[in-house]
Amino acid sequence: MTLKILRGRVLSFNDAPKARDDQDCHTYLEDGAVLIESGKIMARGEFADIAKSVPADVQTIDHRPHIIMAGFIDTHIHFPQMQVLGSYAGSLLEWLNTYTFVEEQRFGDLAHAKKIAGHFYDEVIRHGTTTAVAYCSVHTQSVDAYFEEAQKRNMLMLGGKVMMDREAPEALRDTPQSSYDDTNALIEKWHGKGRNHYAITPRFAITSTPEQLEMAGALAKEHPDLHVQTHLSENKAEIEFTNSLYPEMGDYFGIYQHYGLAGEKSLFGHCIHLEDRERDAMIETGSVAVFCPTSNLFIGSGLFNWDRVAGPQDKGRIAIATDVGGGTNYSMLRTLDEGYKILNLQGQRMNPLTSFYQITLGNARALSLQEKIGTLDKGTDADIVVLNANATSAMQLRMETVTTLEEELFLLQTIGDDRAIVQTYVAGEALKAGLN
Ligand code: GUN
Numbered sequence: 001m002t003l004k005i006l007r008g009r010v011l012s013f014n015d016a017p018k019a020r021d022d023q024d025c026h027t028y029l030e031d032g033a034v035l036i037e038s039g040k041i042m043a044r045g046e047f048a049d050i051a052k053s054v055p056a057d058v059q060t061i062d063h064r065p066h067i068i069m070a071g072f073i074d075t076h077i078h079f080p081q082m083q084v085l086g087s088y089a090g091s092l093l094e095w096l097n098t099y100t101f102v103e104e105q106r107f108g109d110l111a112h113a114k115k116i117a118g119h120f121y122d123e124v125i126r127h128g129t130t131t132a133v134a135y136c137s138v139h140t141q142s143v144d145a146y147f148e149e150a151q152k153r154n155m156l157m158l159g160g161k162v163m164m165d166r167e168a169p170e171a172l173r174d175t176p177q178s179s180y181d182d183t184n185a186l187i188e189k190w191h192g193k194g195r196n197h198y199a200i201t202p203r204f205a206i207t208s209t210p211e212q213l214e215m216a217g218a219l220a221k222e223h224p225d226l227h228v229q230t231h232l233s234e235n236k237a238e239i240e241f242t243n244s245l246y247p248e249m250g251d252y253f254g255i256y257q258h259y260g261l262a263g264e265k266s267l268f269g270h271c272i273h274l275e276d277r278e279r280d281a282m283i284e285t286g287s288v289a290v291f292c293p294t295s296n297l298f299i300g301s302g303l304f305n306w307d308r309v310a311g312p313q314d315k316g317r318i319a320i321a322t323d324v325g326g327g328t329n330y331s332m333l334r335t336l337d338e339g340y341k342i343l344n345l346q347g348q349r350m351n352p353l354t355s356f357y358q359i360t361l362g363n364a365r366a367l368s369l370q371e372k373i374g375t376l377d378k379g380t381d382a383d384i385v386v387l388n389a390n391a392t393s394a395m396q397l398r399m400e401t402v403t404t405l406e407e408e409l410f411l412l413q414t415i416g417d418d419r420a421i422v423q424t425y426v427a428g429e430a431l432k433a434g435l436n
Pocket residue numbers: 078092096100203204231234295323326
């Protein structure tokens with residue numbers, strides 16, 4: 001068992017900030033340290049205290065003056081869309097039919113899926129993301145490639161095969177029965193292997209017949225510990241088409257409710273144009289709305305209304321995510337930046353402490369995984385990112401005028417990107433190639 005100390009400016013959240021300058025929501029140590037053993041955090045504290053508690057020959061990796069915090073969590077991303085990112089389309093359904101449903105057909109080829117999986121993990125790690133929740137393609141091979149590579153790198157990843165049996169090219173369609181059987185086999189094969197979590201993944205109501213959503217609901221019932229992920233209320237034309245396919249369900253979220261797909265482990269991508277009833281029902285069922293800023297802007301889907309989704313008592317559960325390849329960047333920093341702009345346009349600003357809470361502990365809570373990831377608390381997994389707010393000349397110049405941690409964080413999210421990620425530790429191992 002090798003011990004390792006990371007030394008630097010240690011920042012970890014304990015709770016959601018209650019105000020812009022809330023000093024109780026986090027622990028911040030100017031000369032702090034994290035002690036790691038066998039992929040877990042054994043202690044967090046002042047460097048002097050941690051150093052005293054271990055033998056003198058324990059390796060110390062000195063990251064001063066950089067910030068050490070929990071690795072970022074991306075709660076919605078499409079693994080087979082790396083080569084779709086940046087495709088020129090005016091709206092969701094055009095984008096899906098013209099590019100996405102063409103590209104995803106390539107993932108029936110295991111060799112291709114494996115090649116992209118290698119790039120996928122390189123890229124998320126390079127951007128400081130240590131956990132992601134991904135949609136794979138309809139093919140079981142894509143899930144095999146996705147989880148095999150996660151296990152190789154010892155990452156805590158969630159994902160699943162999309163279930164889709166209509167409104168897509170023949171080569172991307174399964175059937176209610178085959179999607180049920182394949183999902184069950186994949187759960188058996190991958191869930192709990194290494195740090196993998198399987199997520200039951202009906203793509204969205206348009207591409208599933210009622211019979212298939214019934215199967216998805218049966219899977220959710222049979223595996224209540226598993227996550228469910230799908231898309232909800234992203235685009236006006238999508239909503240209209242969905243309601244025409246399920247006219248008796250009242251509204252879009254009602255479809256998922258009807259088939260037993262709502263709940264505390266359920267993640268709903270987008271939630272931009274919710275009706276009041278849908279918002280209330282999401283809160284009642286503990287379902288999670290996933291805000292995907294770069295995607296919503298790029299595809300022109302609309303402005304996510306955080307305050308409305310959170311509800312008057314702030315009980316709505318919200319996560320934030322990239323949604324690559326509808327989303328345009330793997331970076332959770334770039335995602336925060338675009339999210340800030342979307343909210344500011346609506347008179348709702350997210351303060352910098354809340355932003356960094358959200359991409360760590362906030363997203364971990366949305367996934368009900370806060371006991372494992374999202375903080376630097378003792379006993380949690382050592383998934384850690386090291387941040388440099390002086391990573392570029394523009395950042396350096398601006399940093400000359402920065403005097404507080406909050407300002408530094410805001411600078412990181414406003415002009416930071418993968419260059420600000422000095423290192424990414426996954427279960428205690430440094431995985432970002434080459435220090436900068
Ligand atoms: N709705 C159904 N599938 C998708 C997808 O791949 N991306 C986005 N942004 N929305 C979807």
